[in-house]
Amino acid sequence: MLGLRLVRLIEKHSEGLGESLTTKLLTSDRTLGYRTIPEDELRAATVSVYSHLEAWLLTKTESDLERIFGEMGARRAKQGIPSSQLAWALMMSKKHLWAYIYKESGADKAFELYSEMEFLEMLDGFYDRAIFFALIGHEEYVHSRASSQISQGFALARGG
Secondary structure: OHHHHHHHHHHHOHHHHHHHHHHHHHHOHHHHHHHHOOHHHHHHHHHHHHHOHHHHHHOOOHHHHHHHHHHHHHHHHHOOOOHHHHHHHHHHHHHHHHHHHHHHHOOOOHHHHHOOHHHHHHHHHHHHHHHHHHHHHHHHHHHHHHHHHHHHHHHHHOOO
16 A cells, blocks of 8 residues: 555655754744744654554544644743744645655656545544644633633732
8 A cells, every 4th residue: 555655655754854953943933932942842742743643544533632732832832933923834734744755755656646536535644633622622721721811810810
């Protein structure tokens, strides 16, 4: 199956893919906030997804994705990254991977790509869920922080 071959190829080249995505994230005008994240942390995050792609697509559950990307979304909120930039970064990761797949697949005919639609749909679905759960984690962090600030304001107003 070409899809499994591509997954293994992506995992094998995860360091280079992560490095080039990190560079894109740090230089894009649409992800300016990412310049405040330590480069090593950002690179590790990008490489982690690419190096374990088979697990992300085949064995991770919806709950795993919700937990992991929710935590990532909350971490980005804590780092001051706007949710629009978080979503754009995840979409950049997806587009970066698609470009690599297209280049490496050797498929120059629509029929060959069509035969791998199941793999591509799984990949697309993974990124859609990752974006969704990361934004939920981001929103929950922002909401909990705002609630905490309101509570502190009430305590101060009461003299406490």
